[in-house]
Amino acid sequence: xxxxxxxxxxxxxxxxxxxxxxxxxxxxxxxxxxxxxxxxxxxxxxxxxxxxxxxxxxxxxxxxxxxxxxxxxxxxxxxxxxxxxxxxxxxxxxxxxxxxxxxxxxxxxxxxxxxxxxxxxxxxxxxxxxxxxxxxxxxxxxxxxxxxxxxxxxxxxxxxxxxxxxxx
Amino acid sequence: xxxxxxxxxxxxxxxxxxxxxxxxxxxxxxxxxxxxxxxxxxxxxxxxxxxxxxxxxxxxxxxxxxxxxxxxxxxxxxxxxxxxxxxxxxxxxxxxxxxxxxxxxxxxxxxxxxxxxxxxxxxxxxxxxxxxxxxxxxxxxxxxxxxxxxxxxxxxxxxxxxxxxxxxxxxxxxxxxxxxxxxxxxxxxxxxxxxxxxxxxxxxxxxxxxxxxxxxxxxxxxxxxxxxxxxxxxxxxxxxxxxxxxxxxxxxxxxxxxxxxxxxxxxxxxxxxxxxxxxxxxxxxxxxxxxxxxxxxxxxxxxxxxxxxxxxxxxxxxxxxxxxxxxxxxxxxxxxxxxxxxxxxxxxxxxxxxxxxxxxxxxxxxxxxxxxxxxxxxxxxxxxxxxxxxxxxxxxxxxxxxxxxxxxxxxxxxxxxxxxxxxxxxxxxxxxxxxxxxxxxxxxxxxxxxxxxxxxxxxxxxxxxxxxxxxxxxxxxxxxxxxxxxxxxxxxxxxxxxxxxxxxxxxxxxxxxxxxxxxxxxxx
Ligand code: SF4
Ligand code: SF4
Ligand code: SF4
Ligand code: SF4
Ligand code: FES
Numbered sequence: 001x002x003x004x005x006x007x008x009x010x011x012x013x014x015x016x017x018x019x020x021x022x023x024x025x026x027x028x029x030x031x032x033x034x035x036x037x038x039x040x041x042x043x044x045x046x047x048x049x050x051x052x053x054x055x056x057x058x059x060x061x062x063x064x065x066x067x068x069x070x071x072x073x074x075x076x077x078x079x080x081x082x083x084x085x086x087x088x089x090x091x092x093x094x095x096x097x098x099x100x101x102x103x104x105x106x107x108x109x110x111x112x113x114x115x116x117x118x119x120x121x122x123x124x125x126x127x128x129x130x131x132x133x134x135x136x137x138x139x140x141x142x143x144x145x146x147x148x149x150x151x152x153x154x155x156x157x158x159x160x161x162x163x164x165x166x167x168x
Numbered sequence: 169x170x171x172x173x174x175x176x177x178x179x180x181x182x183x184x185x186x187x188x189x190x191x192x193x194x195x196x197x198x199x200x201x202x203x204x205x206x207x208x209x210x211x212x213x214x215x216x217x218x219x220x221x222x223x224x225x226x227x228x229x230x231x232x233x234x235x236x237x238x239x240x241x242x243x244x245x246x247x248x249x250x251x252x253x254x255x256x257x258x259x260x261x262x263x264x265x266x267x268x269x270x271x272x273x274x275x276x277x278x279x280x281x282x283x284x285x286x287x288x289x290x291x292x293x294x295x296x297x298x299x300x301x302x303x304x305x306x307x308x309x310x311x312x313x314x315x316x317x318x319x320x321x322x323x324x325x326x327x328x329x330x331x332x333x334x335x336x337x338x339x340x341x342x343x344x345x346x347x348x349x350x351x352x353x354x355x356x357x358x359x360x361x362x363x364x365x366x367x368x369x370x371x372x373x374x375x376x377x378x379x380x381x382x383x384x385x386x387x388x389x390x391x392x393x394x395x396x397x398x399x400x401x402x403x404x405x406x407x408x409x410x411x412x413x414x415x416x417x418x419x420x421x422x423x424x425x426x427x428x429x430x431x432x433x434x435x436x437x438x439x440x441x442x443x444x445x446x447x448x449x450x451x452x453x454x455x456x457x458x459x460x461x462x463x464x465x466x467x468x469x470x471x472x473x474x475x476x477x478x479x480x481x482x483x484x485x486x487x488x489x490x491x492x493x494x495x496x497x498x499x500x501x502x503x504x505x506x507x508x509x510x511x512x513x514x515x516x517x518x519x520x521x522x523x524x525x526x527x528x529x530x531x532x533x534x535x536x537x538x539x540x541x542x543x544x545x546x547x548x549x550x551x552x553x554x555x556x557x558x559x560x561x562x563x564x565x566x567x568x569x570x571x572x573x574x575x576x577x578x579x580x581x582x583x584x585x586x587x588x589x590x591x592x593x594x595x596x597x598x599x600x601x602x603x604x605x606x607x608x609x610x611x612x613x614x615x616x617x618x619x620x621x622x623x624x625x626x627x628x629x630x631x632x633x634x635x636x637x638x639x640x641x642x643x644x645x646x647x648x649x650x651x652x653x654x655x656x657x658x659x660x661x662x663x664x665x666x667x668x669x670x671x672x673x674x675x676x677x678x679x680x681x682x683x684x685x686x687x688x689x690x691x692x
Contacts, residue, residue, distance in 0.1 A: 082268030083382045098379035104303050108269040108379050131268050 053074035063125045064137040066144055067115055068162040077160055079134035081110040085126035093119035094126060117144055135159075172239040177513075187233040188217055190508075192242050198280045199243060200252050201366045202259070202320040204231035207425055208329055211321050215553050216281070218251045219243045229249055253287045255361070260290070262298045262343055263369075264315045266359070272370030274383040279319070298343045304305025307335075307355030307428055310372055315345040318373035323347065323363040330426065331521065333357045341356070347371065349618045358428045358523060363427070365415060376433065377413045386412055389624035390678075392611050394484070394563035394604045395431035397531055399613030401679075402427055404435070404605055404624040410436040413606055413626060415670060422613065426521045435605065438625075442588045444600040455598065462632060466597050468644040470582050475556035476500040480547075481539050482510045482563030486633075487607025487618065489656070490530070490537035491661045492638045493561050499557075499645045508539030509545055510565055522615055527629040528563070529604075533612030537667060548574040557582055562601070566590035584637055600631035607633045608654060610673065618673070619680035 029094030040047055050057060059065075070078040097117060099111035129136050139162050144154055169180050174194035181190045190207075192198045202214035218227040221239040227248065230241075241490055242248060260278065268271040300314035324336045335355045336346055339348050350356055356365070357452050361619070364372045374599035375671050386405040393400040393414065400423035403415045416427035434646075447463030448455040459467075481490055497506045509531075518525035535539075543548070547565075551558065553576035558575070561584045566572035575581055575594040576645040583595035594599045608618050627633075643650040651657035655674055662673035 020551075080269050081379065083385075084268070087382065087384065099377060107303055 046055075059140060059142075061138075061142055063142070064122045064127075065139045066117065066141040066162065067120075067126070067135055067137050067159060068139050069113065069156065069159040069162055070134050070136060075160075077110060077113070077134065077156065078107070078132050079110050079113065079130075080085075080108050080132055082108075082131060083136055084129040084131060088129040089120075089123045090123060091119045091121050092126065094152075110156060114153055115158065115159065118149060118151045118152040170235045170237045170272045172237070172405060173312070174241045174242060175243055175685060182234055182319065183235075185235045186231060187219070187221075187235050187239075187241065189231040190235050191219065191241065192597075195243060195514055199230055200256070200285050201231065201406050202318050203322060205322050205325075205366055207485075208322060208325045208366075211325060214318065214320050215251055215255050215625050216259075218248060219250050220245060224534045234474050248491060249285065252281075253288060256281055256286045257288060257291075259318045260286075261292055262315065263318075264297065264302075264313075265520075266316070269371045270313075270316065270370035271378060271383070272316075272367075276370060276489070276608065277368030285562075300344075300346050300556075302350075307360050307376070309360045309375055310355050311375050311378065312347060313371050316346070316369050317347050318369055319345055319347070320368060322366045322368070323372055326355075326359075326363050326366060328353070330362070331357050333361050336363070342612070343503055355474065358430060358519065361432055361523065362416070362426050363428050370482050372670055374413065380626075381407060383414045383647065387624075389622045390417060390604065391433065391624065392529065392613070392619045393427060393431040394529040395428070395434050395527065396522075397526040397528060398423065399529060399611050399617065399680075400522060401433060401619065403430070403562075406624045409625045409628070413439060419663040421679055421682075423522055424617075425579060426522060428521070430523065437587075438603045438605050440587060443545040443603075443628055443631075444586055444588050444592060446594075446599055446600060448588075448592070448598045449586050450596045455592070455595070460632070463599060464574075464598065464640060464644075467477075467582060467599065467641060470580055470597065471496075471500055471641060471645060472473040473645065476559060477556040478550055478556065478558045480505050480560045480563065481506070481534060482561060483514075483526075484532035484533045484604075485534065485536060485561060486604075486621075487530065487606070487612055488609055488657050489532040489562070489634050489638065490534050490539060491664060492635055492642065492651070492657065494537055494539060496638055496642045497649070499642065499647060506539065507547055507550065508541045510568060510571060511541035511543050513544075513565070513568060516624065528616065529613075530611045530614055532614060533610065533618075536612055536616075544568055544570055545574060547571060550553040551575060551595065552590050554578050556580060560591055560595075561638075564589040564591050564684070566594055584634060586631070599637055600629065601634040601637065602627050602631055606631070607635075610658075610676065613680075615682060616684045617680045617682040618676060620676040642643055 020037050045117045049080050072078050081096050086094035086096055093116040095114045096110050101107055101109040122135050127137050170183050171180050172190065174191055177194045179194055188199060188204055199217040201217045202479045203211045204217060211228050212232040215229060217230045219230045220242040221228050273279060302313050302314045302315055305311045319338060321338060324338060327336045328334050333351050335349050340346055340347055347539045361374055364374045366554045386407055389404045391402050391404045393402045399420040401417040403417050404411055405415060412433045412675060416423060416425055418425050446457040447460055447515055449458050449466060477499055480494050494506065514527045515525050516527055530672045548570050557580040559582045566575050567590055572590050581595045583591050584601050585592060586601050586603045605624050608621060610618050612618050635654060639650045653661060658673040671681050
């Protein structure tokens with residue numbers, strides 16, 4: 001970029017009448033807008049704007065979206081309530097209460113499992129810390145909206161059956 | 169004294185010292201170990217504490233070696249490190265490594281020692297491991313996981329040597345060896361949870377604490393068990409406003425490293441749903457909550473000098489509270505209207521290990537503060553005569569049926585306490601005090617040892633520290649020097665009770681102090 005030809009900020013030169021009323025500059029600006037408008041009308045495919053929500057951006061497979069809890073074959077959580085995730089979580093937004101599982105082979109399971117999505121920073125550390133591959137951020141869901149703060153604190157049953165459409 | 173060299177460091181230790189302890193002193197940390205425990209006999213079964221002693225062809229276990237003058241010992245050379253790593257690997261051969269569901273994780277001897285001396289890659293596949301019983305309930309308090317056990321035999325020795333009950337044993341041989349109780353026998357003694365403390369791995373865990381919390385999330389506060397007049401030194405493990413468990417704290421003069429199971433469960437009373445959390449006033453036969461402002465005004469009205477007929481203390485009060493209540497009592501009523509409590513109440517069979525038959529923590533402190541107890545009949549007679557205010561602080565004197573009836577007959581009972589118990593049921597006004605875990609104070613145990621306890625969790629609802637309530641009432645009664653802080657209170661208590669003893673109530677030593685025998689005995 002070159003600064004040549006631009007008026008100097010501290011210039012001694014007094015603006016001419018033509019510069020002082022800005023009229024020609026406004027027209028010139030409008031010209032640029034109209035040029036793009038006309039160009040875009042005839043070249044819609046090249047437009048950078050996305051027609052969200054009809055059109056959605058494709059993220060990489062590694063994108064960290066809203067968490068889900070993995071299920072065992074019988075639909076119960078794979079999680080054993082070891083609380084590695086809540087220990088590592090930098091936002092301190094996971095709250096788990098362990099309890100005795102009726103099946104003595106499994107022993108421990110999460111009686112409650114809450115994630116406060118408003119506090120989560122989607123760092124993915126919970127997923128990485130989990131020794132059982134029980135929590136993943138691979139849903140690709142980034143549309144997280146609700147009409148009250150409480151609804152952002154999601155519970156075990158919700159996380160086990162994470163819906164794709166992002167509704168709560 | 170024996171002079172020896174450990175890792176190039178010369179030190180002198182008393183004759184008869186175990187090499188293990190000498191190494192701890194020289195290294196500043198213990199050798200790797202599972203089976204050695206300072207309060208139990210030496211078993212020498214885990215073989216982790218091996219060291220090289222110059223002049224000996226083989227490595228020797230430090231726990232079963234007595235120091236000798238001129239010994240030259242290496243604890244950290246190639247040979248010793250290799251030995252500890254290999255022994256550790258042997259211990260882990262059949263270990264399930266189920267740390268994610270193991271309550272011991274975070275305070276586990278295997279985890280700690282693997283991180284320090286192991287860090288090898290496992291050569292054993294899960295399917296090759298010997299499997300044993302998991303999650304086997306072996307008593308009212310303890311649950312056993314045989315797979316996690318490293319067969320150190322500490323629990324067996326504890327039951328044989330400390331409690332003398334001998335419930336546990338090692339059965340079978342080789343890799344099928346396992347800890348168990350004999351058929352039909354339960355690990356059911358009042359000290360069973362100590363086996364959980366000394367088990368270096370997660371083989372024995374507490375049923376009460378099971379899956380409640382991961383241990384690294386807990387905070388700790390030093391405290392004294394309020395369960396009996398032995399005054400075991402304990403640690404309160406808590407998080408937020410909840411206590412999760414009590415653990416014994418080492419005090420060679422009181423409880424060594426043990427405490428009883430009854431004491432461990434006392435934290436539950438703190439979270440009882442019948443806690444008194446708001447000031448309550450009787451109106452129309454029912455107790456109704458009210459704010460502190462109004463409650464204080466009512467209390468001050470009830471305690472106008474001349475209106476008070478009886479002040480009833482309790483051996484559950486801390487030493488500071490007992491002194492302060494007595495000052496208040498003397499301000500409001502005469503000496504013979506102050507009663508320390510019901511003589512002989514809360515006496516139940518104890519045992520010869522720790523549990524004392526007097527189930528109150530501070531009877532000696534109450535007496536130290538100048539209070540006299542009365543037998544039930546005399547107290548009841550006094551209560552029957554009382555027309556004015558009866559101030560009851562702490563404990564639950566109305567647990568005794570005849571005291572309850574006599575108190576119910578009094579019109580103006582002012583109770584400062586922690587629970588909505590029988591005594592609160594007779595009160596015209598009940599003020600919520602703090603439970604022992606929610607305040608700091610001093611208990612005096614049966615031997616006259618003063619021991620300080622610190623506060624841990626926050627008080628529920630509107631409950632207040634008792635000394636603040638008393639201090640406020642004292643100020644309202646016209647006392648100019650009502651203490652404004654616990655520190656000031658302790659200073660004045662110290663000046664009152666022990667004018668010529670050289671110790672400081674504000675900062676009592678960690679093991680407590682016995683003014684009648686100030687020289688603390690026992691080893692470090
Ligand atoms: S993604 Fe990060 S911030 Fe969110 S719950 Fe997991 S660990 Fe916590
Ligand atoms: S780390 Fe995994 S198994 Fe452990 S509590 Fe979290 S989700 Fe459950
Ligand atoms: S005892 Fe428990 S915490 Fe320790 S290594 Fe074994 S499974 Fe892990
Ligand atoms: S149960 Fe624990 S204390 Fe008992 S032998 Fe096994 S590891 Fe040692
Ligand atoms: S500690 Fe010495 S052999 Fe176990």
